[in-house]
Amino acid sequence: MPKTLYMKDLSPPARAVNMTIHLLGLEVEIKELNPVLRDQDQPKFRKMNPMRTIPIYDEGDFSLADSHAIMIYLLETYGKPEHSYLYPMDKRKRATIHQRLFFDCGILFPRLRAIMAPTYAGRLTELTKYMKINIDDAYAMLEEYLSQNLFLADDHLTIADLSAYTTTQSLNIVHPADGTRFPKVKKWLKTMSELDIVKKVNEPGGENHGNSLLLIMEVNKQNKKSKL
Numbered sequence: 639m640p641k642t643l644y645m646k647d648l649s650p651p652a653r654a655v656n657m658t659i660h661l662l663g664l665e666v667e668i669k670e671l672n673p674v675l676r677d678q679d680q681p682k683f684r685k686m687n688p689m690r691t692i693p694i695y696d697e698g699d700f701s702l703a704d705s706h707a708i709m710i711y712l713l714e715t716y717g718k719p720e721h722s723y724l725y726p727m728d729k730r731k732r733a734t735i736h737q738r739l740f741f742d743c744g745i746l747f748p749r750l751r752a753i754m755a756p757t758y759a760g761r762l763t764e765l766t767k768y769m770k771i772n773i774d775d776a777y778a779m780l781e782e783y784l785s786q787n788l789f790l791a792d793d794h795l796t797i798a799d800l801s802a803y804t805t806t807q808s809l810n811i812v813h814p815a816d817g818t819r820f821p822k823v824k825k826w827l828k829t830m831s832e833l834d835i836v837k838k839v840n841e842p843g844g845e846n847h848g849n850s851l852l853l854i855m856e857v858n859k860q861n862k863k864s865k866l
């Protein structure tokens with residue numbers, strides 16, 4: 639059954655899935671859906687994903703939304719022994735990975751989305767104090783996790799890192815982590831940025847996403863000024 643990933647390169651969760659696909663060596667056709675243009679609202683995609691978000695993964699007779707669910711499915715279904723480092727069989731290790739994926743889904747990404755939505759809607763001109771406090775609070779949680787292991791859920795790379803990295807990379811562009819307060823976050827960001835998979839598959843979308851948010855905020859600022 640042919641496999642398709644509906645995504646856009648700028649999307650952090652979509653890039654996390656794409657990196658997983660590459661690490662597993664899967665043949666998956668990538669088709670672009672632009673969430674800013676609301677491509678995902680078309681009836682076909684609404685049926686596949688009533689949440690109306692990307693990424694969406696499709697195998698013809700089965701489709702799945704939410705990057706975290708997709709990554710787990712891909713590892714469980716297509717993971718070979720050589721991929722077990724990404725998602726070890728040990729139940730407690732998996733439970734920790736699941737928790738970190740939920741952390742991305744429930745804490746990290748919503749704090750980024752809180753910036754993305756008003757920026758794309760033309761309303762946000764700069765981060766509010768409240769947004770910055772929330773991001774620093776998320777960095778503090780990451781710092782704690784990274785004090786327990788070298789990577790987010792273990793002493794090596796797992797799918798939890800792929801997921802949280804794409805989100806944190808953008809957060810770190812719009813509101814850089816303070817290296818004095820969050821040294822482990824800074825080190826992890828650097829380590830992740832130097833991985834081959836990140837360089838080859840995550841980029842240039844990763845850098846472009848955060849930078850485009852800053853650029854759009856600047857445009858929003860100019861537009862606001864010109865209306866005064």
Ligand SMILES: N[C@@H](CCC(=O)N[C@@H](CS)C(=O)NCC(=O)O)C(=O)O
Nearest residue numbers: 649650651673691692693704705706
């Ligand atoms: N928890 C979801 C979040 C997906 C998500 O919000 N994707 C954004 C693009 S980065 C989107 O499709 N936004 C459209 C919207 O929220 O309406 C996942 O991990 O897949």
